[in-house]
Amino acid sequence: xxxxxxxxxxxxxxxxxxxxxxxxxxxxxxxxxxxxxxxxxxxxxxxxxxxxxxxxxxxxxxxxxxxxxxxxxxxxxxxxxxxxxxxxxxxxxxxxxxxxxxxxxxxxxxxxxxxxxxxxxxxxxxxxxxxxxxxxxxxxxxxxxxxxxxxxxxxxxxxxxxxxxxxxxxxxxxxxxxxxxxxxxxxxxxxxxxxxxxxxxxxxxxxxxxxxxxxxxxxxxxxxxxxxxxxxxxxxxxxxxxxxxxxxxxxxxxxxxxxxxxxxxxxxxxxxxxxxxxxxxxxxxxxxxxxxxxxxxxxxxxxxxxxxxxxxxxxxxxxxxxxxxxxxxxxxxxxxxxxxxxxxxxxxxxxxxxxxxxxxxxxxxxxxxxxxxxxxxxxxxxxxxxxxxxxxxxxxxxxxxxxxxxxxxxxxxxxxxxxxxxxxxxxxxxxxxxxxxxxxxxxxxxxxxxxxxxxxxxxxxxxxxxxxxxxxxxxxxxxxxxxxxxxxxxxxxxxxxxxxxxxxxxxxxxxxxxxxxxxxxxxxxxxxxxxxxxxxxxxxxxxxxxxxxxxxxxxxxxxxxxxxxxxxxxxxxxxxxxxxxxxxxxxxxxxxxx
Numbered sequence: 001x002x003x004x005x006x007x008x009x010x011x012x013x014x015x016x017x018x019x020x021x022x023x024x025x026x027x028x029x030x031x032x033x034x035x036x037x038x039x040x041x042x043x044x045x046x047x048x049x050x051x052x053x054x055x056x057x058x059x060x061x062x063x064x065x066x067x068x069x070x071x072x073x074x075x076x077x078x079x080x081x082x083x084x085x086x087x088x089x090x091x092x093x094x095x096x097x098x099x100x101x102x103x104x105x106x107x108x109x110x111x112x113x114x115x116x117x118x119x120x121x122x123x124x125x126x127x128x129x130x131x132x133x134x135x136x137x138x139x140x141x142x143x144x145x146x147x148x149x150x151x152x153x154x155x156x157x158x159x160x161x162x163x164x165x166x167x168x169x170x171x172x173x174x175x176x177x178x179x180x181x182x183x184x185x186x187x188x189x190x191x192x193x194x195x196x197x198x199x200x201x202x203x204x205x206x207x208x209x210x211x212x213x214x215x216x217x218x219x220x221x222x223x224x225x226x227x228x229x230x231x232x233x234x235x236x237x238x239x240x241x242x243x244x245x246x247x248x249x250x251x252x253x254x255x256x257x258x259x260x261x262x263x264x265x266x267x268x269x270x271x272x273x274x275x276x277x278x279x280x281x282x283x284x285x286x287x288x289x290x291x292x293x294x295x296x297x298x299x300x301x302x303x304x305x306x307x308x309x310x311x312x313x314x315x316x317x318x319x320x321x322x323x324x325x326x327x328x329x330x331x332x333x334x335x336x337x338x339x340x341x342x343x344x345x346x347x348x349x350x351x352x353x354x355x356x357x358x359x360x361x362x363x364x365x366x367x368x369x370x371x372x373x374x375x376x377x378x379x380x381x382x383x384x385x386x387x388x389x390x391x392x393x394x395x396x397x398x399x400x401x402x403x404x405x406x407x408x409x410x411x412x413x414x415x416x417x418x419x420x421x422x423x424x425x426x427x428x429x430x431x432x433x434x435x436x437x438x439x440x441x442x443x444x445x446x447x448x449x450x451x452x453x454x455x456x457x458x459x460x461x462x463x464x465x466x467x468x469x470x471x472x473x474x475x476x477x478x479x480x481x482x483x484x485x486x487x488x489x490x491x492x493x494x495x496x497x498x499x500x501x502x503x504x505x506x507x508x509x510x511x512x513x514x515x516x517x518x519x520x521x522x523x524x525x526x527x528x529x530x531x532x533x534x535x536x537x538x539x540x541x542x543x544x545x546x547x548x549x550x551x552x553x554x555x556x557x558x559x560x561x562x563x564x565x566x567x568x569x570x571x572x573x574x575x576x577x578x579x580x581x582x583x584x585x586x587x588x589x590x591x592x593x594x
Contacts, residue, residue, distance in 0.1 A: 013038065073095070165479055186458060193451065223426060232405060253377050256373045291344075491506050556590075
């Protein structure tokens with residue numbers, strides 16, 4: 001309960017003013033402008049109210065002409081039922097002071113003389129369920145019917161605050177906000193992840209192209225090495241073929257040289273035979289000359305013998321004839337022999353001439369053939385020399401390549417044409433891949449890392465959201481069950497209290513959603529069936545009775561150290577005023593009412 005309120009230069013109050021209070025019912029009465037509502041405002045402002053219905057600035061509460069105002073509210077904090085009204089302060093009295101200044105910080109709070117920040121004061125009061133901005137605790141001037149005419153949703157919010165469910169509701173709202181924010185983050189992350197996945201896919205394709213490019217480059221190196229090996233193998237084959245060709249040419253040259261020797265032998269043989277024939281011809285000619293001479297001599301002897309025979313015959317000299325005939329016969333034989341020798345010699349000369357011509361032709365042919373074979377040998381030797389030069393160059397090229405590749409590589413090398421075709425294909429592929437980003441793999445790793453990080457972040461956010469949703473479901477369930485029980489309790493007291501003032505009614509919780517649920521009040525008077533309280537269905541007095549009935553029902557269910565009603569009786573006729581007064585008097589036995 002409030003023990004006292006001290007004012008200094010606050011609104012209409014000048015200097016130091018003490019307003020004492022006692023347990024039970026406290027009535028502040030006075031004419032308009034006397035400062036009744038100022039006392040209520042002082043209590044509210046002192047106990048952390050942010051409401052400024054009557055002033056636009058906090059400094060407007062300072063009495064005109066003064067530099068500051070000081071207001072204090074002293075709360076009885078003695079233990080009751082083993083519990084203090086303000087549990088966090090171990091003192092039988094708690095004095096809340098607020099100093100309001102014209103300039104500077106506006107106002108300062110003190111609790112039992114110790115400076116406190118507003119949030120500290122608010123935490124102390126919230127712990128004690130003292131909410132002076134809640135009309136169920138402090139009903140401001142002219143707000144009785146305004147409160148009952150408010151929307152069910154607004155009523156429920158005040159009811160929740162009184163029950164301490166406002167923190168749970170705020171927690172639900174915070175969780176919903178958190179879920180919404182996390183949902184927004186998830187949506188943003190999903191959009192980013194979608195972009196990143198597309199980017200990663202693009203980077204992956206680029207990295208695959210880079211891998212293809214690098215593989216092609218490696219293949220190019222292999223093929224260039226393979227080409228060297230293939231060229232070496234081809235050089236070996238060419239050298240081998242050239243050596244075979246040299247061997248064949250040398251064999252041919254050897255045969256040609258043999259032919260030369262053969263032809264030269266034929267030439268020498270023919271020349272020797274010609275020489276023999278020349279010598280034989282000379283001998284035959286000499287013999288032929290002698291034979292011709294002998295033939296001539298024999299002819300002369302024949303002529304002489306014929307002459308002698310003719311003479312002998314003419315003279316019939318038989319003996320002379322016989323001698324002449326014998327001489328003739330001898331001469332004929334000599335002549336015939338000489339003729340035979342001449343014919344034989346001439347025939348032999350002819351044969352010698354023919355044979356010499358044959359041998360001369362043979363010699364010329366052999367000589368010409370030997371010359372041809374000699375030229376062929378020269379040609380072959382030139383070819384062999386050229387091939388040997390080529391072989392030397394091929395061996396040099398082979399040595400160059402053998403220093404680069406191994407014999408095994410050479411032995412396994414495919415044909416150069418196949419390697420060159422593959423090289424051409426690889427170079428074409430590399431040309432097509434020349435624009436591939438060389439950092440594609442690093443960029444893929446970076447993008448993948450970001451994707452994994454964001455995916456993990458999304459997983460954690462999703463888990464956090466799911467956890468919040470689970471806590472939210474639990475909190476909403478707790479909020480609902482607590483609120484339903486509280487409404488049932490309040491309804492029990494409300495039905496009892498409204499019945500005492502000649503009415504019938506009940507309080508109902510409508511709606512299940514924490515953001516849409518409302519507190520509806522149904523009442524009926526003078527036998528009328530209960531219906532939702534409204535200015536259309538109920539008079540001002542009936543609405544006031546309903547409000548006070550609800551306040552008292554709430555107090556029975558959730559006691560507060562004090563409750564304040566400012567000008568609640570405006571719309572009450574004498575009969576209803578008496579009814580409300582009796583209810584308040586009865587309720588003030590357990591709670592301080594001002």
